[in-house]
Amino acid sequence: MEEAHPPKAMTYAQAGVDVDAAARLVDRIKELARATHRPEVLAGVGPFSGLFRLSGYRDPVLVASADGVGTKLKIAALLGRYGTVGVDLVNHCVNDVLTTGAEPLFFLDYLASSGLSEDENTAIVQGVASACQAAGCALLGGETADMPDIYGRGDFDLVGFIVGVIERGQIIDGNTIREGDVLLGLPSSGLHTNGYSLARKVFGVGLGGDPEEERARLHRTYPDLEGTLGEALLAPHRCYYNELKPVFDKLKGIAHITGGGIPGNLPRILPQGLAARLRRGSWPVQPIFRLIQERGNVAEDEMYRTFNMGLGMIVACAPEEVEAVRSQVPEALVVGEVTPQKGQQRAVID
Incomplete structure (x- = not known):
């Protein structure tokens, strides 16, 4: 035994x-x-x-x-x-x-x-x-x-x-936003923390493949990027608190442009019956976004509902407050205005 x-x-x-x-x-x-x-x-x-x-x-x-x-x-x-x-x-x-x-x-x-x-x-x-x-x-x-x-x-x-x-x-909650109010945008530093599942798919990184091959792709440089692809993708999410705090009393609404992009986030601060109209080209779109779009053949609408497309924060204020806000927040750009809602769309980019 x-x-x-x-x-x-x-x-x-x-x-x-x-x-x-x-x-x-x-x-x-x-x-x-x-x-x-x-x-x-x-x-x-x-x-x-x-x-x-x-x-x-x-x-x-x-x-x-x-x-x-x-x-x-x-x-x-x-x-x-x-x-x-x-x-x-x-x-x-x-x-x-x-x-x-x-x-x-x-x-x-x-x-x-x-x-x-x-x-x-x-x-x-x-x-x-x-x-x-x-x-x-x-x-x-x-x-x-x-x-x-x-x-x-x-x-x-x-x-x-x-x-x-x-x-x-x-409290700033958007309730006082009215037709004719101005929308100011603050630049993002890149993707921030949203859209990475699509970006990783486009570039073939972080997908569980050969680590050396994936790292090599991240170390690659592209003509329009200042550094490597990896550096562009890891650019830290920008914080806007210290910049916006001095003008809180002049703002009617503040939208953080995260997952869902501009169409998914800007309407969250708008009262019923109102929409936002943004002018395409009124702010710079960083090269990383165009690179993703070109390499992945991603439609323009899909880009705007996935990424921040260069705007990390959009704020609403009365027209008479624009100069005061921009004097204290020089990076703030006039990107659009609040309009009556027509149809289903509440954030129109044209």
């Missing part, structure tokens, strides 16, 4: 989760987060929850949003460039809450991965922390999870949660 052998001792690290490495990472994140703290932070990274004291408001309204970086992460992983995706995440979320005129208060991130090194994880959170600092937003906490078997080795996802505040009487 065979003797039974005791099972081989197993550890959590052998299963793909190194708790010692996780503890070291938390210590590094604590230092990064501490640099973002505002006086209102009572407890940050370390305890089971963050604490933030709200004060100095008469009738405060909290403004919250959550978003992710999407498949732009595939480009970052291929190139081994992890420092900018955290910036993308924070700036996207800050832009979402600023559409109400809100001040960003604090941010939490969720980073789930398999097989990322301690330094790679730190680089991602360092990007989060630097963008929080730039926006005056505290990195209050988050979660960094090793998830083998859910994610393939080297894969990761990055999600953020933001809370801001605004006085009830100062």
